[in-house]
Amino acid sequence: MDKDSQKTGPPAPDPSIMPTYSLATRAMHADDSLNSTSDVAPAMHLSTTFRYSHDPDKLIPIADDEILKEGSTIPQAHIYSRLSAPNTTRFETILSSLLHGHAITYSSGLSAFHALMVLLNPKCIAIGDGYHGVHGVLGIHKKLSGLKQADLHNPESWDAIGLGEGDVVHVETPLNPTGEAYNIQHYADLAHARGAYLTVDATFGPPGIQDPFAHGADFVMHAGTKYFGGHSDMLCGVLATRPDKDGWKQWVQLWQERLLLGSVMGSLEGWLGVRSIRTLELRVQRQSRSTTALVQWLSVSLVSTNGDASTVVTQAVVERLQHSSLQSGEWLIKQMPNGHGPVFALWMKSEKLARSLPSKLRLFHHATSLGGVESLIEWRRMSDDKVDPRVLRISIGVEDFEDLKADLLQAFEVLRAEQ
Ligand SMILES: Cc1ncc(COP(=O)(O)O)c(C=O)c1O
Known part of the structure; x- marks a missing residue:
């Protein structure tokens, strides 16, 4: 059967109008353009490896810039599932739309945080209470790089450790375990005044509840294990970079580093993620x-x-x-x-x-x-x-x-x- 005849139904909405749709609609349709068959329910792809093109002129080596078109997070071809895979790319495409940024998934929330620290490699971080596992990851980075830590709620302590250009202010809001909220814009202003990044763990406030990018966040993190998965049956971590050109470049670096860290989410989880995020x-x-x-x-x-x-x-x-x-x-x-x-x-x-x-x-x-x-x-x-x-x-x-x-x-x- 010819491939196009399998793709019946309405054409996928033009991606440029997707942002005008509401969150509920985008959760249902942001990945329509990635439909490769006529299935209404997304197909499950578990392959770890993908056939190269039979046409020698169409071969794109893994390190070629061409594998990602400028500004896009959808690879031109899948090669090996440690780099990208169909279910995960679909899930990330929906997440990018819901988070208003460029989203990338990881094997867990903590591996997402670890990847963020690897990307930014700060010398200093200001952080408050919150999920204890994140502090455990910081313990590893302190061991590896001598990372210094200050108290989020005491900006004088930031200056005491020399927190500045390229460093990180990390806010978890709402906070684990109390559910209390912190003012993202306030910490964004304090961080940016020092040339530091504001990273927000927004696990407790998923899209629909809050949009940290609208309040000055530079990176948004989620334990996708929680509301994105939503059914207590998948581990997942998510990072999102800002939707602009710099954010895309940071996303590309995260993508390249994830290939080497190996902390990619499983394909089955990618499929579960798409199924869950719809609701x-x-x-x-x-x-x-x-x-x-x-x-x-x-x-x-x-x-x-x-x-x-x-x-x-x-x-x-x-x-x-x-x-x-x-x-x-x-x-x-x-x-x-x-x-x-x-x-x-x-x-x-x-x-x-x-x-x-x-x-x-x-x-x-x-x-x-x-x-x-x-x-x-x-x-x-x-x-x-x-x-x-x-x-x-x-x-x-x-x-x-x-x-x-x-x-x-x-x-x-x-x-x-x-x-
Ligand atoms: C706020 C917060 N961030 C990160 C994590 C870590 O996520 P995961 O368990 O998927 O590694 C958790 C886990 O409970 C969390 O509550």
């Missing part, structure tokens, strides 16, 4: 709404004096909670105009209560990670030995809000009865 907006909107409503309910319960049974029971076991919806500020409304990330933290009245709450719940799995369709709760001490032992991290899934609320309440009741 990103639906999932995250619902997760965000439910989270904000739960946080609202809990925070009102903690200060209420109405004497309701639910208030009394909540006050008996819960000390406090944290989430960006409890913060205020014009910058926050600008940065997250459509809602908040779907993770928050709960401080119980004691370590014993924090250890016990997960076992009393029916709808929340007690497990690490976040961002999936299933609600998860984690007694955070299980994976982070530096965290307050009374802290639980809660990642809200797509279950019904009233069911989740009722489940939390019945668990509080059981804990209170046991006290």
Whole structure:
């Protein structure tokens, strides 16, 4: 059969008009031009190696600049899957559209962060709390290069270590595990005044919630394992560079270095990624709404004096909670105009209560990670030995809000009865 006759249906939208479509539409169609068959559901390509052209004049050696057209992140040909592969390229094409930059994937969020540090090779970095694994990666870079570290929230400490041209200010927002937000533009201004890059780990605030490039970020990172995967079944890391020419050059360097680091995401994950990202907006909107409503309910319960049974029971076991919806500020409304990330933290009245709450719940799995369709709760001490032992991290899934609320309440009741 002739190849074109297999490609039925409407032509792929002109890529130049793609940015005018909404996020939900781009998640569905940004990769249409990469359809090589008439399948509506993307085909799965697991090959690690790809046949070269049979036409000697069309052979493009791997090191040729021609393999990538200026400004494009779609290789002219696939050669070997450590360089590129069809499912992954499709996924990256959608991610570039959703992140408003040039996106590249990695085998995990941490390998993406490692690749970013390899690319920028800073002498100094300013960083706050946040995901402990990122600090572990920095430990490796300190060993390799003598990288110096300062406290993100104390710019005087940046100057004390000489943070300047080509160095890095790294902001994780919203923050793991509390879900509190930081002002990206504020840190971008401080970084740029010193000639440093602002890198943002936006894992907890996926597209639809926030766009760090719109607030001065130079690089955006995601643990794609979380909301992009969305179903707790794939590891993935994502970096995005700015959409301009310099950003494309940085992307090309990341692409060339990923070939050598070998930290490429598997082809199966690329396929899963495309399947999952189609519903990103639906999932995250619902997760965000439910989270904000739960946080609202809990925070009102903690200060209420109405004497309701639910208030009394909540006050008996819960000390406090944290989430960006409890913060205020014009910058926050600008940065997250459509809602908040779907993770928050709960401080119980004691370590014993924090250890016990997960076992009393029916709808929340007690497990690490976040961002999936299933609600998860984690007694955070299980994976982070530096965290307050009374802290639980809660990642809200797509279950019904009233069911989740009722489940939390019945668990509080059981804990209170046991006290
Ligand atoms: C904020 C943040 N960044 C990075 C990572 C690392 O991602 P991965 O587990 O895919 O390596 C995580 C993992 O939980 C995270 O929460």
